[in-house]
Amino acid sequence: MSRVAAFLFALISGVAAVSAAETPTYTHEIEQWRAARVARLTAPDGWLSLIGLEWLREGTNRVGSATDNDIVLKAGPAHLGTVTLAADGATSIALAKDSGATVDGKPVAEAALVDDMHAAAGATPTTVRFGSASFFVIDRDGRKALRVKDADAEARRDFAGIDYFPIDASWRIEAAWVPFVPEHDLEIGTAIGTIDKVKVPGKAVFQRDGHTFELLPYQEEPGGELFFVIADQTSGKETYGAARFLYAALPAAGVAKPGRLVLDFNKAYNPPCAFTPFATCPLAPPENRLDIAVTAGEKKYAGGHH
Numbered sequence: 001m002s003r004v005a006a007f008l009f010a011l012i013s014g015v016a017a018v019s020a021a022e023t024p025t026y027t028h029e030i031e032q033w034r035a036a037r038v039a040r041l042t043a044p045d046g047w048l049s050l051i052g053l054e055w056l057r058e059g060t061n062r063v064g065s066a067t068d069n070d071i072v073l074k075a076g077p078a079h080l081g082t083v084t085l086a087a088d089g090a091t092s093i094a095l096a097k098d099s100g101a102t103v104d105g106k107p108v109a110e111a112a113l114v115d116d117m118h119a120a121a122g123a124t125p126t127t128v129r130f131g132s133a134s135f136f137v138i139d140r141d142g143r144k145a146l147r148v149k150d151a152d153a154e155a156r157r158d159f160a161g162i163d164y165f166p167i168d169a170s171w172r173i174e175a176a177w178v179p180f181v182p183e184h185d186l187e188i189g190t191a192i193g194t195i196d197k198v199k200v201p202g203k204a205v206f207q208r209d210g211h212t213f214e215l216l217p218y219q220e221e222p223g224g225e226l227f228f229v230i231a232d233q234t235s236g237k238e239t240y241g242a243a244r245f246l247y248a249a250l251p252a253a254g255v256a257k258p259g260r261l262v263l264d265f266n267k268a269y270n271p272p273c274a275f276t277p278f279a280t281c282p283l284a285p286p287e288n289r290l291d292i293a294v295t296a297g298e299k300k301y302a303g304g305h306h
Contacts, residue, residue, distance in 0.1 A: 023169055026167075026169050026172070027167050027169075030167050030266050030267070031167075033267055034162070034164070037162075037269060038161075038162060041159075041162075041275070042156060042159055044151035044156075045151070046156070047272040047275055047276060047279065048156040048159055048276065049149040049150055049151055049155075049156050050147070050155070050272075050276045050278040050279065051073075051074045051075060051133070051148050051149065051150045051153050051278065052073060052074060052135070052146065052147075052148030052278055053145055053146075053147060053148070053277075053279070053280070054071045054073075054135075054145055054146040054148060055143060055144070055145045056083060056085045056091070056137075056144045056145060056146065057070075057085065058085050058086075058087060059084065060082050060083075060084050061082060061083045061084070061085065062079070062081075062082050063080045063081060063082065063083055063146070064076065064077055064078050064079040064081075064096075065077065065080075066078035066079060071083075071146065073133070073135075073148060074148070074150070075130075075131065075132065075133040075148075075150045075152075076101075076130040076131060077096070077099050077100065077101070077130060079099070080095065080096060080099050080101055080128075080130060081093055081094050081095040081096045081101070082094050083113070083137075083146065085144055089139075089142070089144065090112070091112070091113040091137050091144055092110065092111065092113055093110065093111055093113055093128060094109065095108070095109055095110070095128075099130065100130060100131075101128055101129060101130040102128070102129050102130075103126060103127070103128050104126055105129070111126065112126065113126045113128070113136070113137045114126045114137075115136070115138055115139040115144060116136065116137070116138045116139060116147075117138070117139035118139065124136070125137060125138070132150055132151045132152045133148065133149065133150040133151075134148070134149050134150075135147060135148040135149065138280070140190070140192060140194055140280055141194040141195075141196075143194075147278070148278070155276060155303075158303065159303065160301070160302045161302070162270075162298055162299075162301065163298070163299040163300070163301075163302060164297065164298055164299060165295045165297060165299060167266055167296075168266065168295070168296050169266075171264070171265040171266050171294070171295075172263075172264045172265075172266060173206045173208070173262070173263045173264075173265070174260050174261070174262055174263075175204040175205055175206035175215075175260065175261055175262070175263050176204070176205040176206070176258070176259075176260060177202055177203075177204060177205075177251040177253075177255075177258060177259045177260060178202050178203050178204075178205055178258060179201060179202035179256050179257060180200060180201060180202050180203070181256065183199040183200055184199070184200040184216075185197060185198075185199065185200070186198050186199075186200045186216055186218065186285060186287070187285070188218075188229060188283065188285050189282070189283045189285070190280055190281060190282055190283060191242065191273045191279065191280055191281045191282075191283065192280045194280075198218035199218060199219075200216045200217065200218055201217070201218070201219065201226075201255040201256075202217075202255055203215065203217075204217065204226075204248070204263055206263060208292055209292065211291075211292070213290055213291075213292065215228050215230060215263070215287075215288050216228075216285070216287050216288055219255075223250075225247045225249060225250065226247065226249075226250065226255075227245070227247055228245070228246040228247070228248065228288065229243045229244075229245060229271075229282045229283070229284050229285065229288060230243060230244055230245075230284055230288045230289075230290065230294075231243050231244070231288065231289045231290070232289070232290040232291075232293060232294040233290070233291065233292060233293040233294075234293050234294060234295065235284070235289075237300075238295075238299050238300060239270075239294075239297075239298070239299055239300050240270050240271065240274040240298075240300050240301065242273060242274075242283050243271055243281070243282065243283055244268045244269060244270060244271070244284075244294075244298065245268070245269055245270075245271055246263065246264075246265065246267060246269075246297075247267070248261045248262060248264075249261065249262065265294050265297050267297060268294065268296060268297030268298060269298045270298045270300075270301055274300070275301055275303075
């Protein structure tokens, strides 16, 4: 047995599921996690508040709820104003005189719009608000769009709740962390047909039902949690077909050194695209499509649009 194989065997074989004695505490932990997840999802500005994803064309885009606009919103004044997309990607807005809208809470006539990819670290993109609705600009592979939200959205009002597999402590798995030096490149498709290129700092290796599996994560921001976009044999059946998401804390030894991390599949959850057609979600790459039924975490959303 090679040194690497011996290392993996030692890590994996030493892994034990949460013991029966820990189950009541563990169950409570998962129930709290679920409650917090639903609270975020159903918040006034949560994913259920989305009512539009409107792609901008270069030049001037007239925006409002009237049908004579270039971009017709589902909420707000008939003529909100114009959003201009410059050739260099800069975006700005000129509000109509009587729109009643604000930009970042201020009643200004014109303003630059900083999108979600260019906002300062920890800051939010420039938000245009009008009544119960608002929008900000998103940048997806160089394409710009208005992400429109409304606290009174139908999807939020009619939220059907989330269905789950039963909490099963055996799906809280301690995996071996194998770092990549240098990091590997991975291409991930998205729901809008683009390809995201991400850096993969390593792989999580675990055993289930006598078989060994591997998952590749990336970090959405430097030093952040490991983010897994996964699919399995339940995908498209009991669970959402495109993917489920799962986060894991960095190994105690850090991403650059071998170690262990916890993959808690009871916290596998639906991407925003399971709830709304106006999100731009990553799809599970072939490398993260597990040949096993992960019967833990969130099931397919009963009120889903598809």
